[in-house]
Amino acid sequence: MTELNELECTLEAVLFAAGDSVSEGKLCAVLQIDKGALEEAARELADYYDFNRRGIRLLHLDDRYQLASRGEYASAVRGVLETRKPQNLTPSALEVLAIVAYKQPVTKTYIEQVRGVDSTYTVSSLAEKGLIEDCGRLDVPGRPILYRTTESFLRSFGLSSVSQLPSLDSFGEADNQQLMLSELEEGGAAALPEEQGRAEPDAVLQESED
Numbered sequence: 001m002t003e004l005n006e007l008e009c010t011l012e013a014v015l016f017a018a019g020d021s022v023s024e025g026k027l028c029a030v031l032q033i034d035k036g037a038l039e040e041a042a043r044e045l046a047d048y049y050d051f052n053r054r055g056i057r058l059l060h061l062d063d064r065y066q067l068a069s070r071g072e073y074a075s076a077v078r079g080v081l082e083t084r085k086p087q088n089l090t091p092s093a094l095e096v097l098a099i100v101a102y103k104q105p106v107t108k109t110y111i112e113q114v115r116g117v118d119s120t121y122t123v124s125s126l127a128e129k130g131l132i133e134d135c136g137r138l139d140v141p142g143r144p145i146l147y148r149t150t151e152s153f154l155r156s157f158g159l160s161s162v163s164q165l166p167s168l169d170s171f172g173e174a175d176n177q178q179l180m181l182s183e184l185e186e187g188g189a190a191a192l193p194e195e196q197g198r199a200e201p202d203a204v205l206q207e208s209e210d
Contacts, residue, residue: 133148
């Protein structure tokens with residue numbers, strides 16, 4: 001593969017220096033290019049990393065871009081940063097996360113209706129981990145909080161957008177919950193929210209809960 005051109009090198013430098021994700025709008029403004037040119041440069045940069053088996057990769061998270069270390073080098077990255085290995089999410093946490101991912105925005109009451117059990121702890125835990133977030137309130141009496149997935153969720157499960165989740169349209173409501181769970185379990189390599197920036201995106205989270 002050919003070497004990177006000036007725009008691609010500039011994009012690489014900006015994302016490396018930023019550490020965190022940067023919006024498309026800000027990148028276009030700073031680099032003085034349109035969205036199409038940005039997408040082409042980002043695609044070329046991502047392909048360059050993959051083709052040359054580099055230790056970093058370019059993530060596309062909704063309307064944002066970010067550099068991250070490649071998953072196979074997670075152990076070495078953690079050794080240098082002196083961070084402990086993230087653990088797996090429990091089945092109940094994955095279940096709640098699947099419901100939010102596929103049905104967002106949703107209230108805690110809706111989650112509990114689908115699961116049939118109190119989900120207060122699990123919802124709070126996922127919010128603390130940065131995998132779901134408050135996105136407003138439902139306009140009904142009591143104005144319950146609405147939850148949606150976050151950029152960290154996309155990073156964690158290797159998605160650019162929730163639109164990449166498989167469709168559930170062809171499944172009955174009884175089948176949807178199990179399918180949602182299985183899809184997240186299959187895709188579930190993830191990065192802890194505190195391991196953003198140049199940290200690896202392949203560790204999986206765990207907690208103790210009900």
